[in-house]
Amino acid sequence: MTSKPSSTSTPSSASSGSLLEASGITKNFGALKVLHGIDLAVKAGEVLSIIGPSGSGKSTFIRCMNMLERPDAGDIIFRGRRVGPKHVGDAHFMGQGELRRHVGMVFQHFNLFPHKTVLENVIEGPVVVQRKSRAEAVEIAMDYIAKVGLAEKRDAWPNQLSGGQKQRVAIARALAMQPDALLLDEVTSALDPELVGEVLGVVRSLADQGMTMVIVTHEISFAADVSERIVFMEAGRIAAEGSPTDILRSPSNERLKAFLSRFHA
């Protein structure tokens, strides 16, 4: 990030109470403007869903939140520290690697490592990144693999699993890093309809346990059910934001109304 430290307000998570914050995020792909300065703050323990039509920039935005996409302007701020070039001894900054150790991500297409078993997929982060002993990593990993209901699949290879099972392993892999927050990017969009439920069940139980989550989804009713707050994105901007009741029962925005009407058809 190249933004001048003085140009944005000094981040202070103490006053705002936000765990993960996006400030003025702008992103272009060549001439295409995808994000037009998004501001969004997520509090610890909050579950926030981002909905919106295809191409509205919601996936790009959530990928900016852990720097898989590098914003052209704006800041990602985690616990009051701006993610950017790391200055040794400067407590106001953190590197993107450190951010990602605290903020996990689950992808639409699972992205399991096909050359590693279920267990190896899940211990990879703890062993390689956190430098935990293998024994400790296995203990942590098995805990999460059991939580997503796949303990008996620990030695299976990814290509032996159904889509729903793969996605549950991917969630366990993210959880094994014991992150402070989880980003879920359309985690059920690549699944056969009958497999969606098992993945949403896992996400719901994480919400019940107080995991901070940002969820990009097309499952509107699930979003309403599990989230405290829903953000509606349209053409690279946040077009509406509020509680599930505000957004779904009494949408004020015309575009949001049009978007929602397609789901009630």
Add this chain to the structure above:
Amino acid sequence: MYTWSFAPILQASDLFLLGAWITVVYTIGSIALGLVLGLAVCFARLSGNGPLNWFAQGFQELFRCTPLLVQLLWIYYALPLILGIDIPNWAAAMTTLSLYAAAFYAEVFRGGIVSIDKGQSEAGAAIGMSGWQVMRRIVLPQAIRRMMPAFINQSVTQFKNTSLVSVISVADLTYMATVVNGQTYRPLEAYTAVAILYFVILFPITKFADVVERRMRAGN
């Protein structure tokens, strides 16, 4: 009608074995050097550094778009004149074979690496892995499996390509055929014997490559 007589050839079998040994040494040596250099060229291509990429690509195209025989002659006869130094034939042979192998290996490696889905490196990055950790633990293990058949194929070609070093008097298997021919006046038998030796060495290797490829496809 020509009457075949392999008896004089068999008497020179020690020469053929020595030649085969020299051929194996040049093959293994140039494969090893080509592998290291090819990896460097491949990473230069993938580095995203403009001049480095341009240089690596220039090197590749130079060695892929000129015949190996011409390269060999040029490095043995022309390069010493330009540099004003003496290059012994074994050094010219090993250098040329290695550079040639590197140009092709780099493309095999690059093709393997870029064929790995971007989601794999993203998944590695998302659990906090560094770029190097992602390359070493996630991308390369998958890419190596995928590039194996092309790598073996290129190495088989490399083995046969070493026969060209005989034109600058490196005493490889093909060169020995010329020597034996000079001693026995039995060119047909000498070249037949050499062909058989090449085949006997390479046939098991190509069969092995088939097995590797089948196993790899089963694995995916």
